[in-house]
Amino acid sequence: MADVKHFDPDTVLDTVVRLFWRQGVATTGIQDIVNATGLNRSSLYATFGGKQELYRAALERYVQDRSRFGRLEEDDRGLPAITEFFTGLIETRCTGEFAQWGCMISNAHAGTENGDPAVRAILDRQHQGLRTALHTALLSAQRQGQLADEADPAAAADVLALLAHGVNLRSRAGADAQQLHRTIAAAIAAVAPRA
Amino acid sequence: MADVKHFDPDTVLDTVVRLFWRQGVATTGIQDIVNATGLNRSSLYATFGGKQELYRAALERYVQDRSRFGRLEEDDRGLPAITEFFTGLIETRCTGEFAQWGCMISNAHAGTENGDPAVRAILDRQHQGLRTALHTALLSAQRQGQLADEADPAAAADVLALLAHGVNLRSRAGADAQQLHRTIAAAIAAVAPRA
DNA sequence: ACTATCTTGAAACGAACGTTCCAAGATGAC
DNA sequence: GTCATCTTGGAACGTTCGTTTCAAGATAGT
Incomplete structure (x- = not known):
């Protein structure tokens, strides 16, 4: 019925974790995330919601993967x-x-x-x-x-x-x-x- | 020969310390500092330099006052x-x-x-x-x-x-x-x- | 192959960012 | 009182911010 995502959300989230982890949320821009993941802003927002929700997801992911x-x-x-x-x-x-x-x-x-x-x-x-x-x-x-x-x-x-x-x-x-x-x-x- | 400052830099720096201390440097804007101190941007930059220099001064002040x-x-x-x-x-x-x-x-x-x-x-x-x-x-x-x-x-x-x-x-x-x-x-x- | 549905690219949004500029205002030395 | 000098108000700078929008592209079910 519909198109499918052209990327793997798990891989993307892992990349985002590294950005927020190293640089913090305040000093990491959406543009940084676009650059690092190769995703478009549309895909980013459609998949994860806004920046704050993305950060929350990244923090949960960090806990799961790195704890x-x-x-x-x-x-x-x-x-x-x-x-x-x-x-x-x-x-x-x-x-x-x-x-x-x-x-x-x-x-x-x-x-x-x-x-x-x-x-x-x-x-x-x-x-x-x-x-x-x-x-x-x-x-x-x-x-x-x-x-x-x-x-x-x-x-x-x-x-x-x-x-x-x-x-x-x-x-x-x-x-x-x-x-x-x-x-x-x-x-x-x-x-x-x-x- | 010249005009004199219309404010007390020490008092201002103390106000800035509280802003950076509570909110962090990344999430504190120059506008926040202008609002909190009542200073004009011109006076701010003429007295302390840019944001990073102001933060450094605030951190030193924090150490002196609060340690x-x-x-x-x-x-x-x-x-x-x-x-x-x-x-x-x-x-x-x-x-x-x-x-x-x-x-x-x-x-x-x-x-x-x-x-x-x-x-x-x-x-x-x-x-x-x-x-x-x-x-x-x-x-x-x-x-x-x-x-x-x-x-x-x-x-x-x-x-x-x-x-x-x-x-x-x-x-x-x-x-x-x-x-x-x-x-x-x-x-x-x-x-x-x-x- | 058609089509409904989701995804993608790219431009654009208004707001906020840190910083600069300059005319107007204020001061102290003479 | 005059003047040189510093300070102040306020607008403006160009950039970047997070977010939205929408047409074009891609896919899977029929």
Whole structure:
């Protein structure tokens, strides 16, 4: 009955994610998106709606594709799982394709993006998810005797979840990976029993 | 010989700080600044230069006026000084005039602002300053027997400095002050000797 | 092959952007 | 009071913003 899209919306959305992730929503114009995707404005608006809706979709996509605490939650090794999570995080933030891009979620916290209730809901959901994943991993660690007697898994999870934002921000400004690794290692060591 | 300014540049800059702090540089227009300050565009450009130079000046002013770790550095009580620093930080971030504004420095990390080397230099300087202040306070704590034997003041300072960014980000998205207080208390308690 | 239906290209929209310009106004030195 | 000098008001600059519009093009069902 009708024509079909001449492009793959999933591929396009992935390209858009990278634009918003690196440059932020305020400093990324529709023209930038047209240039990067090769799409026409008509196709863009017909498929995704306006800029704000496109940003929301991109943020959801970012969460689905780039969030790594799902693995953490299923990893029952305890502290090594947490260490691995942060090690991977820092490497992603400091080297390779996404070096100095920060985290799209952390970035959204700092911008005017979070004025949109739908965006703020994503930020909260993501933070709670990370807290829960860390809490689960810490309980697992506790069960395996990897935690000091006085350590509080819930409180430690909150501390580490906040710390992740610090890593994301500082890495975007070019912080040294080694330095971040050392700091996170110290934070994790703080809940372990004395050597 | 000549006319004199009909306004106080210091007062104007303070107003500009609040605009950039709350809304960010990308989403704050020159028109917003004209409206908020009552200045004419001519006076604005003649006094401060363009938007980017104005932002840099505002960021420097923010650091001078709002940075609180100077007090921390001169406070030799040890852990209580650190607790007080974070307590005040969280209150400023969550209640009163600046509630949910976050920290202008943290916000700058997440935006395109940090592409400007002059801006990034301010961010680095500020982070190092906070690390040093915390380190000094922790050494003071250690001298007074407030630290566990195995605690590493330098590493703990790094952890707490990163944590501050977490507080700044999450508070901007409306995080609960009590929750933040509890988390920070746990992080500080982690370096204290077992009760 | 016809046609209904969706997609695409390209131009255009008004509004807002940061910046510049210049005449008019205000000031202090002489 | 005069004059040189800086400041101010306000219009205007060209660009870019996000969005809309519509004719031309492409497709799948009949």
